[in-house]
Amino acid sequence: GYIVTNHHVVAGASSLSVVFADGARYPAVLIGSDPLTDLAVLRVDRRDLTPIDLGSADTLTIGEPAIAVGNPLGLEGGPTVSAGIVSALDRALDVRAGERLYGLVQTDAPIAPGSSGGALVDAGARLIGITTAIAVSDVGAEGLGFAVPVETVVGVVEDLIATGRVAHARLGIEGTTAWARDGGAEYPVGVGVTRLPSDSPYGASGGSVGDVITSIAGRRVNTIDDLFAALRRLRANQSIPVEVIRGDQSLVLQVALGGVGS
Secondary structure, rough: OOEEOOOHHHHHOOOOEEEEEEEEEEEEEEEEEEEEOOEEEEOOOOOOOOOOOOOOOOOOOOOEEEEEEEEEHHOOOOOOOEEEEEEEEEEEEEEOOOOOEEEEEEEOOOOOOOOOOEEEEEEOOEEEEEEOOOHHHHHOOOOOOEEHHHHHHHHHHHHHHHHOOOOEOOOEEEEEEEEEEEEEEEEEEEEEEEEEEOOOHHHHHOOOOOOEEEEOOOEOOOOOOHHHHHHOOOOOOOOOEEEEEEOEEEEEEEEEEEEEEO
């Protein structure tokens, strides 16, 4: 069977094992790991595993119950379950120097070091995310836990099982959050394109500096963090619609995405 955990949990490990709730310990093989989403997949030779039911982070509302399952501090005696609520959605968080996670589910369910890579589930025990406790210890904030949303998890896990790597999508722009005034206040309205590299997929598809990107692949984009969160669910070589504002025009460009590192 396959086990999902965090990239930072397995990074640099010389050997891996999985301890189940019944106390059985099995050696594990690393199938693949993805630092951009802090996810990894292990395989164990155990045949009686039951796959978890999948929920949806896209349909969550703030205040819904959230339950975290993990193994805090490596305590013996089985997993620990802690309860809380969904505190916020679509969070972005710096986790290490130069590394940032996007589109996270925030919860006040206690997630302590050692619980990284555990399940965050809804009231129906359906998976809504994979917890990542690195944010708790690095930021130093109490009462804040974060999880990679299940929609991102499923795509990454499928790629890692199939090929051992994730073909992350690249739009090929430099940009910042664009703001508009309304009634004396400013609101984020999209991502303003400030530069296009010579090999930009966006530029090759008709995009221009000065465009304001408002949606990609049907997903609303208000900020630069929204853009990165949306890209984490897409893959290289996909062709997607990108809605933009150019001057006083609204346009839809069909963009063939490139790959990160390509």
